[in-house]
Amino acid sequence: xxxxxxxxxxxxxxxxxxxxxKNAILPILAACVLTSDEVQLCGCPHLSDIDDMLAIIASIxxxxxxxxxxxxxxxxxxxxxxxxxxxxxxxxxxxxxLGPLLSRCGEAEIALPGGCEIGQRPIDLHLGGLKILGxxxxxxxxxxxxxxxxxxxxxxxxxxxxxxxxxxxLMMAAAIGTQKTVIYGAAKEPEIVDLxxxxxxxxxxxxxxxxxxxxxEGKGRLHxxxxxxxxxxxxxxxxxxxxxxxxxxxxxxxxxxDHLDAALHKFRIMGLDIEEEQRGIRVRQNxxxxxxxxxxxxxxxxxxxxxxxxxxxxxxxxxxxxxxxETLFENRFRYVYQLQRMGADVILDGCNSAIIKGKxxxxxxxxxxxxxxxxxxxxxxxxxxxQSTVSGVEYIDRGYQSLxxxxxxxxxxxxxxxxx
Numbered sequence: 071x072x073x074x075x076x077x078x079x080x081x082x083x084x085x086x087x088x089x090x091x092k093n094a095i096l097p098i099l100a101a102c103v104l105t106s107d108e109v110q111l112c113g114c115p116h117l118s119d120i121d122d123m124l125a126i127i128a129s130i131x132x133x134x135x136x137x138x139x140x141x142x143x144x145x146x147x148x149x150x151x152x153x154x155x156x157x158x159x160x161x162x163x164x165x166x167x168l169g170p171l172l173s174r175c176g177e178a179e180i181a182l183p184g185g186c187e188i189g190q191r192p193i194d195l196h197l198g199g200l201k202i203l204g205x206x207x208x209x210x211x212x213x214x215x216x217x218x219x220x221x222x223x224x225x226x227x228x229x230x231x232x233x234x235x236x237x238x239x240l241m242m243a244a245a246i247g248t249q250k251t252v253i254y255g256a257a258k259e260p261e262i263v264d265l266x267x268x269x270x271x272x273x274x275x276x277x278x279x280x281x282x283x284x285x286x287e288g289k290g291r292l293h294x295x296x297x298x299x300x301x302x303x304x305x306x307x308x309x310x311x312x313x314x315x316x317x318x319x320x321x322x323x324x325x326x327x328d329h330l331d332a333a334l335h336k337f338r339i340m341g342l343d344i345e346e347e348q349r350g351i352r353v354r355q356n357x358x359x360x361x362x363x364x365x366x367x368x369x370x371x372x373x374x375x376x377x378x379x380x381x382x383x384x385x386x387x388x389x390x391x392x393x394x395x396e397t398l399f400e401n402r403f404r405y406v407y408q409l410q411r412m413g414a415d416v417i418l419d420g421c422n423s424a425i426i427k428g429k430x431x432x433x434x435x436x437x438x439x440x441x442x443x444x445x446x447x448x449x450x451x452x453x454x455x456x457q458s459t460v461s462g463v464e465y466i467d468r469g470y471q472s473l474x475x476x477x478x479x480x481x482x483x484x485x486x487x488x489x490x
Contacts (some may be wrong), residue, residue: 072463074474076451078433082319082480086309088324088350089115090299091141092469093376093430094261098268098299099123099236100166103132103174104245105272107294111141112173114299115471118464120410122161126129129154130171139223144294148175155181155215165193165235168218169243176221182214195236199227203251224288225251227339232257232282232369237267240286247288254286257372260329264300271295297451301303303329305470307377308445310337310353312477314384316452317355320480325351332373336362336381340388361390367397379405379446386414387453388428395423405443408436412454417430430455438462441469448473452482461489 090113100123102109111383114120116136124134125166126140130153132145150171158164158173183193193216196445197207203222209215222243229236234257242265256262258280266279272295272308275287301324313320314337327334327346334344334351340359345352367375375398385392386409389397403424406416410432433456438444444466450460460466463486466473474484 071460071461071489073461073487073489074161074448074463076458076460077483078446078455079265079315079316079452079482082313082320082477082482083318084480085321085323086476086480088301088306088322089113089471091264091302091304092119093366094264094299095120095303096123096163096243097166097261098297099127099141100142101242101269103127103148103167103170105294106146108144109294112139112296112298114139114141117468117471118372119161119163119468123163125393126157126164126167127152127156131274137323150178151176152346153180156475158183163313164240165196166239168196169200171201172218172220173243173246175267177219179215179217182216187425189255189456190426193235195229195231195233196239199229199240201237202227203240203243222247223249227251227254229253229255231255234259234262237262237284241265241269241276241284242404244286245269245276246290246292248290249288251286251288253284255260256282257369257410258282260300260303268297271297301326303459304374304376306330306351307333308380308449310342311384312449312452313353313355314340314342314359314448317357317385319352319354321350323350323353323476327351329400331371336365336373359384359388361385361388361392364393364395371414375399375402376442378390378402379442380449381408382416382424382426383409383446383450385426385427386416386431387449388426390428392426393423394426396424405446406441408447411436412450412458414450432456433458435459435461438465441465445470445473448477448484
């Protein structure tokens with residue numbers, strides 16, 4: 071187990087190059103199962119979640135390689151019943167393999183997915199949509215597995231909530247069918263659009279991604295391709311929050327302002343000087359940031375729940391009182407108790423709102439319990455007097471390619487230690 075020792079930082083300056091978005095790459099990797107041809111992805115970060123998804127694909131017979139940001143996947147011959155259930159239980163995104171396996175093989179048995187414990191994340195919308203498309207679903211609660219049979223046929227699916235995962239799984243399930251599938255109430259995230267673009271690059275026919283109505287016209291066979299996933303908007307928001315914590319001047323190359331509208335609005339209220347340029351976003355801040363009266367997490371294009379912990383970390387030193395309300399995951403605020411160990415004045419109002427009064431922080435030993443909460447602890451520690459030790463780095467590694475090295479390249483002083 072590793073830990074990060076974070077020393078106080080005066081400011082950050084320099085340039086960061088964004089890599090492909092974890093939340094785009096994982097469903098794209100699952101979609102590689104849809105074709106027997108080779109698929110190549112470029113600009114991919116080395117993350118533990120990506121390693122696990124590649125291992126899942128390898129367990130069903132796919133040939134995979136990952137070298138210097140380049141991923142190659144070839145699923146010429148696959149067996150849906152050799153899937154590694156232990157790997158499935160490690161990451162939430164493992165559920166993405168279900169739709170492609172059914173579309174390609176007509177059957178699959180998967181273990182229920184794992185991931186960060188930020189709240190209940192059932193897959194009922196995934197399974198309900200597949201049932202509408204003609205798939206037989208048998209759940210085994212005692213084994214924590216789901217067995218499905220039947221290739222998805224066309225149909226009309228009305229999602230009662232704009233679930234990103236369910237939208238993506240249904241898009242992939244319908245991609246090589248023989249009929250039309252219509253998804254009402256679809257999620258609108260940029261990663262949805264990116265998956266649709268990838269599928270279409272393989273020869274699929276997906277229309278309407280980015281709106282709440284997606285149409286997939288099934289095509290009998292898809293081919294291989296080379297593709298570059300969309301840059302990671304959550305990582306971009308992380309570095310913006312870091313500038314808000316300690317100030318400085320950072321250029322985030324590859325950041326797309328249109329994907330971050332809600333976050334940019336909040337950061338500008340805080341007083342950050344943000345310039346959206348053709349190739350990236352420049353963020354500058356001098357002095358203490360201001361409080362944000364009210365922030366509520368919502369499905370895209372609202373304020374992203376993944377950025378909520380980073381915003382709270384930045385607001386811990388803001389002038390005035392801020393309120394942040396979480397509407398998506400009931401356990402998302404678990405990291406707050408660790409911030410309090412650093413002296414943060416954050417009070418939880420019930421389980422879904424945090425009241426933050428800005429003040430100086432001090433170094434402490436804290437523990438990451440999930441991906442974004444762990445990143446928030448590192449960001450907050452940049453402004454804390456003395457040193458902070460952030461344990462549980464394996465959670466952070468799920469979504470950041472060496473967060474410590476990248477922050478150090480901007481002027482931070484973070485050391486990574488291996489604990490015995």
